[in-house]
Amino acid sequence: MARVFFGSALRRVTGGVEEVEVEAATVRSLIAEMDRRFPGLGERLASGGVAVAIDGEIMTDALYEPVPADAEVHFLPAMGGG
Amino acid sequence: MTTTAGAKITVDPDPGYKWVGTRPVRHDGLDKVTGRARFGADLSLPGMLIGAVLRSPHAHARIRSIDTSAAEAMEEVKAVVTGADFPMLESEEGAGGEEAVDFRDLCRNVMARDKVLYEGHALAAVAAVTRRAALAALEAIEVDYEVLPHVVDVEEAMAPDAPVLHEDMFTAGVDPAPEAPSNIASRCVYERGDVEKGFAEADVVVEREFTTRPVHQGYIEPHAVVADTGEDGRSVIWCSSQGHFMVRTFTAKLLGWSPSQIKVIPAEIGGGFGGKTTVYVEPVAALLSRKAGRPVKIVMTRGEVFKGTGPTSGSKMRVKLGARRDGKLVAAEAWLAYQAGAFKGSPVQMGVMCMFAPYDIPNFFLEGFDVVNNMPKTAAYRAPGAPIGAFASETVLDEIAEELGIDPLEIRLINAVEEGMTAVYGPRYRRIGFRETVEALQGTPHYSAPLGSNQGRGVASGFWFNFGSNSSATVHINEDGGASVMTGSPDIGGSRASMALMAAEELGIDVYRITPIVADTESVGFTDMTGGSRVTHATGMAVIEACRKVVADLRARAAMMWDVDLDQVEWVDGRAQHVDGDRAPLTTEELSSASAKTGGPITASASLNARGAGAAFSTQMCDVEVDPQTGAVTILRYTTAQDAGRAIHPSYVEGQMQGGVVQGIGWGLNEEYIFDPDGVMENPGFLDYRMPVASDLPMIDTVIVEVPNPGHPYGVRGVGEVGIVPPMAAIANAVYDATGCRLGELPMSPPKVLAAIEANGD
Structure with a gap:
């Protein structure tokens, strides 16, 4: 089961839940499952303003990325540099 | 040691690379030291007009009316545009150089509509046959302003009675949602553990306030563009930027055009440092050109660069840090407010995420505020947001070290993050080299x-x-066995040389036989901006992948010429070699010269969204x-x-x-x-x-x-x-x-x- 962690901003949607376990093959199915558990969260996570970190690797446009069974998943703001 | x-x-x-890690003279060096390199302002076209931009003298004012009739009546003036010539865009976020870009805001930053929000805010532009005529036309434009109270200081901008820049902006990230608009665009929080308990365990606590001012990226080359929009609606734009695909996308969005209508040709760039990750005059020149039916050139003055383009934020910060007697950090608290300029999108969130990222701290509460104010919209500047926060955190850490009598480098080692530790911003670190x-x-x-x-x-x-992100590369083997390597990444820091070195390593040929090229938007696959320290990583990966395809093709050609199976051919030092060594090796030149007989020119492309930064x-x-x-x-x-x-x-x-x-x-x-x-x-x-x-x-x-x-x-x-x-x-x-x-x-x-x-x- 992958462990999904929610930062302060997303905890406002999860009702304060900081961490959940989920079985998902891809980021897309993980987001769908999150939306089922926390209605409205899916839209937030799938927006262009959100990046995902899987086992420490931060990725944008990661909807179809595989999620390893024991992965740690974080959602972060989409970032850019100079 | x-x-x-x-x-x-x-x-x-030592991995034993032949080319990677060496120091050849850069491929573009001669052009740059002899003046042959062509920068944004160097291009002139037949019939070209000169564009100029009217900018607000006020920090905050409502535009009651703009009368351009006198300017338009001038014989030497061929086109005039104002905010009314740009489409009315809805708020829509896209990828940008710093945080997500709101194209409605970007459009209004490029050309004001209804209100001007800072001194220097563009509100009209003209194209005329000479610069003198263009400047005269600007003087002929009559603007009726209702001057409004303004605010620059970040704390004053946050005050409940501050002049509000945007009546439709309500602070995001707070509960309950505010009922009144304010200049605070958003609040972000990063937290872990029990901060109060952490400070209670501390033997020493230091708390300080910090103030920083807006600073400009200070690139030596002002923004410059030539745009030529034809009767068929197709536009060719030459400009200096950190991403010509970005210029294409942003210009198309702001003008309501299709990206396929626009070709952007990258000029050499005289510095960017993040400041050229957005558009200012490019859409304006394209629109003036369409109206005039002639090419239009706009070159900013230094004053316009300072007043009309993004600096990075000024800030106010409060930081509190606690440590045990042995130097171990146990708690941190920070409050950061960054100026965003006229529109939301300061880099405060990244400042918050980065400020304690080098350290393993069990308890923290870090809070950031993105605050609009009456100065130019901030733009990315090298590691956006991070230097500001680090000024505060690293100063307080120094004071902690002094209080404890611990060497300042030693206290960093005591608290250093390492692979597998959890970063302040959430995920665990992969392999890193901070301690080193x-x-x-x-x-x-x-x-x-x-x-x-x-x-x-x-x-x-x-x-x-x-960062990683999208990059593309195309590699051609030339008739003489050399190679051209085309990428879509403007070279702002020597990336041509690093692309050539990686290609030389992969192909096994001399680095000076590689010609690295920054290709236009129609000659190479889509490539994200040169920013986020991503090019050598991401575009380099595209080059490596394209080279490996080329090597596979070269081996296949050799197998065909020798009439052997592919697995009988290996690639060593730039030559195809038979595994038994019973045939004379074939060089890239020999393989290239025979290519018409073995399937045609030898070329390969690779495009990827690079992971693994x-x-x-x-x-x-x-x-x-x-x-x-x-x-x-x-x-x-x-x-x-x-x-x-x-x-x-x-x-x-x-x-x-x-x-x-x-x-x-x-x-x-x-x-x-x-x-x-x-x-x-x-x-x-x-x-x-x-x-x-x-x-x-x-x-x-x-x-x-x-x-x-x-x-x-x-x-x-x-x-x-x-x-x-x-x-x-x-x-x-x-x-x-x-x-x-x-x-x-x-x-x-x-x-x-x-x-x-x-x-x-x-």
């Missing part, structure tokens, strides 16, 4: 060199994420001398150690490290936007906006640390940004060491330092 300046510390065994940068400085002679009177030494560290850390040490009579600070000696993963071209890695430090020195000692009481910038030129020049500086000594990034075939980490994160704190800590005065306000210009010295003596 003793480390000499200019050294390279490689953690893993600290140890590298401990090994330098600089660390133990004696200091004289009025002299001091300071250290500081910094973190930056580094490796985080960057830098630790720096600075010696200063402070003149007690004037407060002037002189940088005596500076050493910077940075984890580059693998330095593809060490000279350009060193150049990036040195460049970041020098910009940080300017930010720390002299640079600032100065506004008069009306919100008008008082120092929009290099005489009054004081950037350091070579004669102000010592040699910036470098130590390249190589802890390879497992996410890149050669171990590359981006190097362009993290170097600017530590300097302001390193200098402030050195000034303290020299004077006994803790300065919490940037820039540490002579009057401020002198005032602190005098106050300290009272």
Whole structure:
């Protein structure tokens, strides 16, 4: 089961839940499952303003990325540099 | 371990590369030193008009009316545009150089509509046959302004009674949602553990306030564009930018055109540092050209660059840090408010995420506010947001170390993050080299060199994420066996050389037989901007992948010519070799010259969304001398150690490290936007906006640390940004060491330092 962690901003949607376990093959199915558990969260996570970190690797446009069974998943703001 | 300046510390065994890690003369060097390189302002076309932009004299005003009729009636004026000529865009976010870009805001920044939000805000533009005629036309435009109260200071902008810039902006990220609009665009929080309990466990707690001013990226080349929009609606744009695909996308969005209508040809770029990751005059020139039916050129003046393009934020910060007697950090608290300029989108969130990223702290509460104010919309600047936060956090950490009597480098080692630890911003670190940068400085002679009177030494560290994203490359084998390597990444830091080196390593041919080319938007696949320290990593991966396809093809051609199976052919030192060694090897030249008979030209492309970017850390040490009579600070000696993963071209890695430090020195000692009481910038030129020049500086000594990034075939980490994160704190800590005065306000210009010295003596 992958462990999904929610930062302060997303905890406002999860009702304060900081961490959940989920079985998902891809980021897309993980987001769908999150939306089922926390209605409205899916839209937030799938927006262009959100990046995902899987086992420490931060990725944008990661909807179809595989999620390893024991992965740690974080959602972060989409970032850019100079 | 003793480390000499200019050294390279490689953690893993030598991989034995032939080209990677060498220092060839850059391929574009001759053009640049002989003046043959073509920058944005160099192009002229037949029938070309000169464009000029009317800018607001007020910091905040409602536009009651704009009358352009007199300008349009002038014989030499061929086109006039105002905000009314741009489509009315809905709020829509897209990827940008700093945070997500709202195209409605970007459109209104490029050309004001209804209100002007800062002095210098564009509100009309003309195209005329000469610059003189264009300027006369600007004077003929009549604007009826209703001047409004303005606000520049970030705390004043947050006040409940502050003049509100956007009536439809309500603070995001707070519960309950506010009922009234304000200048606070958003609030972000990063937290862990129990902060109160953490501070209760601390033996020493330091709490300080900090103020920084807006500073400009200060690229030497002003924004410049030539646009030629034909009767068929197709537009060709030549410009200097950090991403010509970005110019295409943003221009199309702002004008309601299709990206396929627009071709952007990249000019050489005379510096960007993040400031050229957005558009200003490009859509304006394209629109003027469409109206006039002739090419239009716009070149900003230096004053326009300062007043009309993004600086980075000024800020107000409060930081509290607690540690046990043994030096272990146990709690941190921070409150950061960054100026965003006229539209939301300061880099405060990244400042919050980065400020304690080098350290393992069990309890923290870090809060950031993105605040709009009446100054130019901020743009990305090298590691956006991180240097500001690090100025505060690294200064407070220095004070903690002093209180505890622990060496400032040692306290960083005590708390250093390592692989597998959880970053302040959430995920665990993959392989990183922070500790190695600290140890590298401990090994330098600089660390133990004696200091004289009025002299001091300071250290500081910094973190930056580094990014991957989309890149494309195409590799052609030429008839002579050389190769052309085309990418879509503007070369702002020597990337042509690093692309050529990686191609040489993969193909096995001499680096000078590689021609690296920055290709236009119709000649290579989509490529994201040159920013986020991503090009050597991401575009490099595309080059490597394309080269590997080419090598596979070359082997297949050799197999065909020898009439053997593919697995009988290997690629060694740029030649196809039969595994049994019973045939004369075939060179790229021989294979290329026979290509018509074996399937046609040899070429391959690769496009990818690069994953695996490796985080960057830098630790720096600075010696200063402070003149007690004037407060002037002189940088005596500076050493910077940075984890580059693998330095593809060490000279350009060193150049990036040195460049970041020098910009940080300017930010720390002299640079600032100065506004008069009306919100008008008082120092929009290099005489009054004081950037350091070579004669102000010592040699910036470098130590390249190589802890390879497992996410890149050669171990590359981006190097362009993290170097600017530590300097302001390193200098402030050195000034303290020299004077006994803790300065919490940037820039540490002579009057401020002198005032602190005098106050300290009272």
